[in-house]
Amino acid sequence: MSQIIVKLDCPHCFSAKVVKNGIKKNKAQNYKCTDCKKQFQSEYLYWGADISTKRKIIKMLVHGSGITDIANVLGVSKGCVLRTLLKTGEQIILKSSKKHFHKVQIDELHSFVGKRKKKVWIIYAYDAETDEIIAVTAGKRSKKQVKDLFKRLEGITIDWFCTDNWEVFKQVLPYDKHLIGKQFTKAIEGVNTSLRNSCKRLNRRTTSFSKKVYNHWQAIKLTMNYRNYKASYI
Structure with a gap:
């Protein structure tokens, strides 16, 4: 009598160190990876x-x-x-690749949660040299949110903050390190377009609204993290 041997690799970390780990309630064989310690089945009734x-x-x-x-x-x-x-x-926690940046561009773009009347603003910092988003906050278009972004940049040395002429930026960012004008924010304007293409919630005429700000926030982080690293979890 011939036997068919099926070799299983862990679908999480792709390790070959897999052992049987009991039977599930649906009578399916359960497996466990001895490297990442995660459990899985060879086939799932629910996709x-x-x-x-x-x-x-x-x-x-x-x-x-x-x-x-x-x-x-x-x-x-x-x-x-x-x-x-x-x-x-x-x-996901956005982390910068280094601790010193020469010029960081800051801009905001809006989206909606629940309905078009409820705007949520995403304010973020971007470095054109490394092409990465280094910090982000979301909420109302207010001084409080800009302060929150500035706080998220603590521990990072930045020579220049580049923004448009929004008055709140002038109030929060250090005067002697602040460059104002569209000529300093050309790169981040292109990133805005990229983000709108990548996340349906950010499309200008979308009907795909998050029902909760929390859900919206997770989608924003996911999109920005993927843009930074072409994330390994995909």
Whole structure:
């Protein structure tokens, strides 16, 4: 009698060090990776539980697809897509690649949460030399939010802050390190366009609104992190 041996690799870290780890309630064999300690099954009755499906969800999210679109294409529930977005977004902390920058550009772009009347502003700092977003905050277009962004830049040495002529920037940023004018923010204007293409929530005429600011915030972090690093979780 011939035997068929199926070799399993961990779908999370791709390690070959996999052992059996009991039987699930649905009678399916459960496995565990001895390297990353995560559990998985060789096949899932529900596609949304499969790690490969979750990777596809994240990939579609950062390439301009909305929650409903993803659910319809992949055959999973909208709740599954949203849970994957939140779980991944919560793990993301934007970190700069270095501790000293010569010129950092700061700009804002708006989106909506719930309805068009409820605007949420994303204010972020960008370095054109390394092509990375180094800090971001979201909320009202106010002095408080600019202060929050400035606080997120603590521990980083910045020679010059480049912004447009919004009065609040003048009030918060150091006078002797502040350059004002569109000629200093050309690069970040292009990043705004890139972000709007990558995240459906940021499209100017979108109908894909987040229902909660918290959900919106996780989507923004996910999009910016992907742009910075072409993230390894995809």
